[in-house]
Amino acid sequence: MAEQVVIEKASSFMDPFKGVLLTYLIPESCYDELFLNFNFLHVPCLKILLSKGLGIAIILGSMMVKLPQILKMMGAKSGEGLSFQSVLLELLAITGTMAYSIANKFPFSAWGEVLFLMLQTVTIGFLIQHYGGRSGRGFLFLIVYFGLLVVVLSPVTPMSVVTTLQAFNLPAVIVSRLIQAATNFRNGHTGQLSAISVFLLFAGSLARIFTSLQETGDALMAFTYVISSACNGIIALQVLYYWNSSAERKKKKKKKKRE
Template identity: 75%
Template sequence: MAASEGVEANATSFMDPLKDVLVNYLMPEKCYDEFFLNFNFLHVECLKIIISKGLGIGIILGSVLVKLPQILKLIGAKSAEGLSFNSVLLELFAITGTMAYSIANNFPFSAWGEALFLMLQTVAIGFLIQHYSGSTVKGLGFLVMYFGLVAFILSPVTPMSVVTAMQASNMPAIVIGRLIQAGTNYRNGHTGQLSAISVFLLFGGSLARIFTTVQETGDSLMALTYIISSSCNGLIAAQVLYYWNVRPAVKKKAE
């Protein structure tokens, strides 16, 4: 009897650190009990929570590098041909709105964390577009103005109504921004220095975000934003495939 109690105590002490990690980052305590105490591994609600949390964490980890291929492509080519600065500005507006709205509503980081990393990388792309267009000073001014604006939006001074209005404005901003980039691609007859890897990762990430947003926040406004974002990212991804073998240099030679 004492031996079995000792084994049980050791098992419990072994599981405690694991429980802390799982309950803090992946599942609520009731789901931990369902899986590890009741051995009910087919609990539908808990499975949905774990899938959503896992996808959310995966998206955030992926977002750290999602636009890095685009940044490296710009630096390697020393050119921003084919990229629209106006499209980048509208994308930044949408990302900033999502981030501010999520923070104001105390949504879990797993539901919106990629917005932070996408924002930093998109700002870098905006600067590089200005830099390689011969307007480095404008690029530096853009950085100062943008980060000053973000600090103001995230401060208590900004009313919640303004933050909600920004989130609601995400939909037209995303659509217009993507249509500007799609129009640029169409007029050029190629996708210029757009990175196919970044485009496809953004498309996949926005699709996964529809599920995680519904599951973790239940916010229909955010879910609709990601549905529209997925559609627009899909359009750019389709253009990347359509113009796959068309390169700016080849086009210029032909002319």
């Protein structure tokens, strides 16, 4: 009897949150298990809750993950140290993941961040061209990319093409990061590369390994994020390695301006 009273009180307390929890985080069976039966050690439900929570956190974080990079470029009015070829390959990987996820009807929480990453990456690509004195090429790049995106996401594109695009993610991610790593190595510094954006991308790709396995069960997507994490880790290590040289370079530039 006492147990029934506790369950009823818990149910009335959780009622205002039930709709949100069932819509975005957990199925009804897990809602009952965790919040009515207080079985907080129910592993399958905890995995679902953790995966959904991480997915939503990644999506929210992705809205701003490359914003520090964009602001840094705009503040310096320079795209120094950033590779446009790397941006193009990254866009190929992002577009492939988005098209593959939409075609397979994966939940938005499993891939939503790529939408915001795409918009920010396109902006960075345009700024590289703009600050390099090639604004016309920058606008052409925007028109061509969004035109191709509409075609890829439309029903006209066969599923086999979408799957091939997703398969190309691995080489695209690897080559894009290696190009950026080579640029950093050649310059001896990371230029206008934002440390905040680099570390957020690294953390996000690591978390996506778990959420991909949990929410989609798609080995291809999960393996893509494993490779992406390793490549993002290389760039993150370079940011740490060149930290002092980048700081010294900024001091020298300030001295030259004063002179």
